[in-house]
Amino acid sequence: MSTGNGPDGTPSKDTRVTSIVQSALYRDGRHTASPGSLAETFRRLREAPDGMAWIGLQRPSEAELHSLAAEFDLHELAVEDALEAHQRPKLERYGDTLFVVLRAARYLDAPEEVDFGELHVFVGRDFVITVRHGAAPDLSAVRRRMEEDPDLLALGPEAVLYAILDAVVDGYAPVVAGVQNDIDEIETEVFRGDPEVSRRIYELSREMVEFQRATRPLVGMLHALMAGFAKYGTDEELQRYLRDVADHVTHTSERVDGFRQALTEILTVNATLVTQQQNAEMRALAEAGFEQNEEIKKISSWAAILFAPTLVGTIYGMNFETMPELHWAAGYPFAILLMGVVCTSLYVIFKKRDWL
Numbered sequence: 066m067s068t069g070n071g072p073d074g075t076p077s078k079d080t081r082v083t084s085i086v087q088s089a090l091y092r093d094g095r096h097t098a099s100p101g102s103l104a105e106t107f108r109r110l111r112e113a114p115d116g117m118a119w120i121g122l123q124r125p126s127e128a129e130l131h132s133l134a135a136e137f138d139l140h141e142l143a144v145e146d147a148l149e150a151h152q153r154p155k156l157e158r159y160g161d162t163l164f165v166v167l168r169a170a171r172y173l174d175a176p177e178e179v180d181f182g183e184l185h186v187f188v189g190r191d192f193v194i195t196v197r198h199g200a201a202p203d204l205s206a207v208r209r210r211m212e213e214d215p216d217l218l219a220l221g222p223e224a225v226l227y228a229i230l231d232a233v234v235d236g237y238a239p240v241v242a243g244v245q246n247d248i249d250e251i252e253t254e255v256f257r258g259d260p261e262v263s264r265r266i267y268e269l270s271r272e273m274v275e276f277q278r279a280t281r282p283l284v285g286m287l288h289a290l291m292a293g294f295a296k297y298g299t300d301e302e303l304q305r306y307l308r309d310v311a312d313h314v315t316h317t318s319e320r321v322d323g324f325r326q327a328l329t330e331i332l333t334v335n336a337t338l339v340t341q342q343q344n345a346e347m348r349a350l351a352e353a354g355f356e357q358n359e360e361i362k363k364i365s366s367w368a369a370i371l372f373a374p375t376l377v378g379t380i381y382g383m384n385f386e387t388m389p390e391l392h393w394a395a396g397y398p399f400a401i402l403l404m405g406v407v408c409t410s411l412y413v414i415f416k417k418r419d420w421l
């Protein structure tokens with residue numbers, strides 16, 4: 066919550082906590098007063114019926130909005146929407162009052178993410194009320210632009226609405242550039258095999274879904290608004306300005322759709338590369354296991370070959386006098402021959418089975 070501002074833009078002496086960011090009165094496109102409270106704004110506007118009030122609020126209380134609703138005859142459904150954020154972009158007409166919901170966006174360089182804000186705008190015959198939920202957009206620049214162009218501001222509340230729309234749409238350009246840069250970095254990380262890239266793709270995809278929700282409805286909204294401007298005889302120059310904003314919105318919406326498609330394709334490519342890498346690792350493990358198995362076969366074969374003479378020698382090395390063939394003259398050469406035959410037979414068998 067901010068305190069009310071004085072004519073020079075500095076905080077007023079009223080130290081009560083309020084949601085008023087700026088309250089100003091205009092006449093013939095020129096700034097005439099900056100009341101410090103809603104009550105004073107209402108009083109001065111009644112004293113100057115040919116003037117226009119521009120009231121900026123940030124997260125107002127229910128009492129403040131109901132006070133505005135009573136003074137400017139705002140529809141209760143629009144007031145209810147303005148009290149809560151998380152509304153979809155839309156354009157509603159309640160009698161002589163337009164109610165517009167916009168989703169602003171800004172790109173945060175440090176965390177490399179998109180921050181979304183919400184702006185509700187009431188536009189009447191002699192007033193514009195903006196209700197912000199979030200940091201974006203910065204309407205002080207819009208106010209300065211309009212005050213520096215009295216001829217445009219003299220066109221009335223519709224001109225202020227155009228300027229707000231233009232600022233919101235212009236704010237999408239840095240976001241588009243930042244996202245494009247992120248996608249380029251992600252493509253590099255994908256082919257570099259960065260293990261964290263999947264999480265980054267997922268997070269950026271979620272932001273693009275939000276970005277689509279902010280930009281896609283604007284295309285239809287602006288066409289409806291242009292039709293209304295033509296129907297109610299709004300200044301032709303202002304209609305041209307609005308058509309330019311509509312062109313920018315269409316271009317941005319197409320870029321965002323392209324980003325979502327690109328991220329989907331990148332995610333598919335990343336999944337393919339991850340699968341290929343996993344298959345390569347599994348193949349390498351299988352090959353290592355096969356080589357290890359071959360080595361085990363060789364070791365087992367030689368162990369079996371060497372076990373045969375060891376067995377014969379161990380039996381005849383026992384100290385028993387009654388063992389068969391113990392005193393046989395041909396016993397030693399027979400034992401040697403037996404060892405050779407067994408070892409040779411085992412070698413031939415293992416060789417045929419490719420164990421050796």
